[in-house]
Each structure stands twice: as C-alpha cells, then as structure tokens.
Amino acid sequence: KNQVEQSPQSLIILEGKNCTLQCNYTVSPFSNLRWYKQDTGRGPVSLTIMTFSENTKSNGRYTATLDADTKQSSLHITASQLSDSASYICVVTNDYKLSFGAGTTVTVRA
Amino acid sequence: EAEVAQSPRYKITEKSQAVAFWCDPISGHATLYWYRQILGQGPELLVQFQDESVVDDSQLPKDRFSAERLKGVDSTLKIQPAELGDSAMYLCASSLGPSGYSRELFFGEGSRLTVL
Numbered sequence: 240k241n242q243v244e245q246s247p248q249s250l251i252i253l254e255g256k257n258c259t260l261q262c263n264y265t266v267s268p269f270s271n272l273r274w275y276k277q278d279t280g281r282g283p284v285s286l287t288i289m290t291f292s293e294n295t296k297s298n299g300r301y302t303a304t305l306d307a308d309t310k311q312s313s314l315h316i317t318a319s320q321l322s323d324s325a326s327y328i329c330v331v332t333n334d335y336k337l338s339f340g341a342g343t344t345v346t347v348r349a
Numbered sequence: 350e351a352e353v354a355q356s357p358r359y360k361i362t363e364k365s366q367a368v369a370f371w372c373d374p375i376s377g378h379a380t381l382y383w384y385r386q387i388l389g390q391g392p393e394l395l396v397q398f399q400d401e402s403v404v405d406d407s408q409l410p411k412d413r414f415s416a417e418r419l420k421g422v423d424s425t426l427k428i429q430p431a432e433l434g435d436s437a438m439y440l441c442a443s444s445l446g447p448s449g450y451s452r453e454l455f456f457g458e459g460s461r462l463t464v465l
Contacts, residue, residue: 243391273453282353282440282456283392328391332452339391 242266243331245340252319252347260343262312262329270332274303274314277326277342286314286327319347351375355441355457363465367429370460374423374443382454383416383426384440392440398424399447431464438462 242265252258264272271290275283287296287303289312296303300323302315316323324347329340354373362368374381379400384392395414397405401421409416413432418424428435438461442454 280438280459280461282442282459283454284456285453288453330454337394337452337454339393341389341391344389 242338243329243340245327245329245343247343248341249344249346252345254319254321254347254349256319258316258319258345260314260316260327260329260345262314262331262340264310264312264329264331264338266310266331266333266336266338268333269307269310270334272303272305272312272332273330274301274312275328275330277328279325283328316345319345321347321349323347351455353441353443353455353457355439355460357460358458359461359463361463361465362431364433365430367427368431368462369428370426370439370441370462372424372426372441372457374441375455378443378445378455379421380444380447380452381418381424382442382444383424384442386438386440386459388437395426397447404447428462431462433464436462436464 244263246261273288274286277283289305291307300317305312326342326344328342331338356371381398383395386392395409396416398418401418416426438459440459441457444452
C-alpha cells in the first residue's frame with residue numbers, strides 16, 4: 240500500500256508560469272518530508288526538507304509547504320524555466336523507513 | 350562536491366545473463382541504499398546497508414538478486430539470471446546515518462538496465 244500519493248501525475252506549463260504539485264501521505268509516525276527533483280535519466284536531487292514544526296520552506300523559485308494536521312504538502316514553482324522540466328518526488332520519512340511517491344512529471348514549454 | 354559514483358551508466362544484456370552494478374558512496378556515509386525505479390514510478394528500496402551489514406532486504410528478490418558491501422564502503426548489486434522485467438533504473442544512494450536529518454539521501458546518476 241502506497242502511503243505517499245502525488246498529484247497530478249503530470250502537467251504541462253508555459254515558461255514563466257507558476258505551478259503547484261501536491262503530496263498527501265499517511266505515513267506515521269512522521270519525521271520529515273523531502274521534495275526531490277529528478278531530471279530525465281539522472282538521480283534525484285534534494286530540494287527541501289521539512290519537519291513537523293515547519294510550515295513553509297523555500298529554495299530559490301521552489302517553495303514547499305507542509306500541513307502536518309492534514310498530512311499534506313505542496314511544492315510551488317514560481318516563474319517556471321525550461322530547466323524545471325523534471326519529475327518531482329515527495330519522500331516521507333519516519334525513523335525507520337522512507338516512503339516515496341510516484342512523482343509528478345513537469346514539462347515546461349517555451 | 351562529493352558525489353555518489355555508479356557504474357555502468359547503461360547496460361544492455363540478454364535475459365538469463367548475469368549483470369552487476371557498482372556504487373561508491375560519499376566518503377563517510379555509513380548508510381547505503383540500492384533502489385530500483387521503473388519508468389514513471391518512484392524508487393523502490395531493494396536493500397539498505399548500515400556499514401557492512403544488511404538492515405533491510407525485505408524487497409530484494411533473493412532468488413536472483415544479491416548485494417554486498419564487504420568493507421562498508423563501496424557496494425555491488427548483482428542480478429543472475431536477468432529477466433525481462435528487470436529492465437529499470439538502478440539507483441544507489443547514501444546518507445550519513447539511518448535516521449532524522451542525517452538521512453538525507455544523496456543519489457548517484459543511476460544505472461539504466463535493458464534486458465532483451
């Protein structure tokens with residue numbers, strides 16, 4: 240049973256536009272949540288990490304939010320660039336296990 | 350910047366053949382992971398090492414897959430015999446430790462396996 244659900248599965252946006260990716264989880268207990276960016280054919284790279292007490296964290300044009308009560312996180316991409324085209328994976332950790340979402344594939348078009 | 354090294358980047362093999370992947374984690378990282386990622390899906394853990402010991406291999410198909418990390422540094426993942434369904438990206442990752450903030454995973458570039 241997948242305890243991390245991401246939506247949408249994929250999306251296409253025009254360069255310069257914003258988009259928001261969603262991550263819902265049922266992992267318990269909760270330790271932290273990370274968003275990774277995975278370029279096609281490459282390994283994932285960490286974007287942000289959030290713990291229970293953090294609501295928002297930014298990394299350049301990427302802003303992650305966390306609502307630990309509803310067990311939801313979002314990743315907002317501002318002013319998208321062609322290099323943002325990638326898969327974005329949500330990973331939720333308890334002390335013993337990492338649970339991966341299936342990822343959202345973002346395509347940015349000129 | 351330190352990186353996780355993996356080789357080969359690409360491997361094409363025929364079914365029933367043996368294949369091996371190698372991973373060298375970031376220096377000082379005690380925890381090493383092998384993941385399998387099928388296109389369009391998230392990574393699936395195959396095996397996790399803490400130093401040279403296996404701490405989780407519950408999802409490793411042990412009839413054909415094996416993994417070792419003899420000196421607690423680099424690691425090898427082997428498949429014998431390979432099957433068509435093994436075609437995937439094999440990702441190696443390492444972390445300082447097994448929990449909390451120390452568990453940030455640093456991934457290698459992956460090894461893309463195609464079984465014909």
